[in-house]
Amino acid sequence: MLKRITLAFICFTLASCHMKEEPLVIGHRGAMGHETENTISSIQKAMDLGVDMIEIDVFKIKGGEIVVFHDDKLDRLTNAPGSIEDYYIVDLRKVIVDGGHKIPMLQEVLKTxxxxxxxxxxxxxxxxxxxxxxxxxxxxxxxxxSPDNFIISSFNWDELKEMRKHNPTVAIAVLAEEDPVEAIPMAKELNAVAINPYFKKLDEQKADEIHDAGFKIYTWTVNEPADIEAMKNIGVDGIITNFPERVN
Structure with a gap:
C-alpha cells in the first residue's frame, strides 16, 4: 500500500513538473469572431469574454491622428473608397463600418x-x-x-526601430510571417520581449529555440480548437484568436 502511495506521489510530482502554464488569451482585433474587427463593440466583446490582452491595428491619417483599422484601404469593411491614410478625421468620422460602426481613434479604444x-x-x-x-x-x-499594459508589435521592423528610439522601455513584440526563428536577431537588437509568429510556421523545435533565446511567443491567428490545443502543447505564452472563449 505504501509503495502504491509513494509511486502515485512520484507520478503526480513528475506530471506537475511538466505542466505548462496556460497561455494568455489575446483577442484579435478585439473579438472579431463576434463583432466587426477593430471596433469599440469588438473591443468590449473581448473584454466581456475575459481576455488577458487585446490586439488592435493602427494607422496615422492626414491630420496626424492615430486610428484603429486593419486594412490600408477602406473598401473591404466600409462604405467608402480609398486609402485610410488619405483621410482627415472629419471625413473619416462619416465613414460607416460593416454593422453600423465607426472607425475609432486610439484614444477611444484606450478609454474603453x-x-x-x-x-x-x-x-x-x-x-x-x-x-x-x-x-x-x-x-x-x-x-x-500601467506601462506593463502596453506592448507594441509590427511586421514593419523599421517602425519598431523607430518606436525603440522614442521609447527605450516599452515592450516590443516582433511579428514574423515566415520562419519565426529568423526574427530572433531583430528581437535581440530591439530588446524585445516577444516574437509573434504565424501558428502554421511554428513547431516545438522552433518554439524551444525562441524561448531559449529569451523571448515569449504570442502566436496568431489561432481559431480552431485542435490548433489551439496544439499551440498549448508547444508551450506558447499567448494565443491571438478571433474567438477568445475557445482558448479557456
Missing part, C-alpha cells in the same frame, strides 16, 4: 479598455511610432495606465 487588460498595438501604417508613443505616455502619466 481603461487599463483593465493589456493592449497590443500593431503599427500597421508608416510613421505611427512617434504619435503612438506620445498617446501611450499621456495615458500612463495622466490616466493611470
Amino acid at each position: 479598455i481603461d487599463n483593465k487588460v493589456a493592449l497590443n498595438i500593431e503599427l500597421k501604417g508608416a510613421g505611427t511610432a512617434d504619435r503612438v508613443n506620445h498617446i501611450m505616455n499621456y495615458y500612463i502619466e495622466n490616466k493611470n495606465w
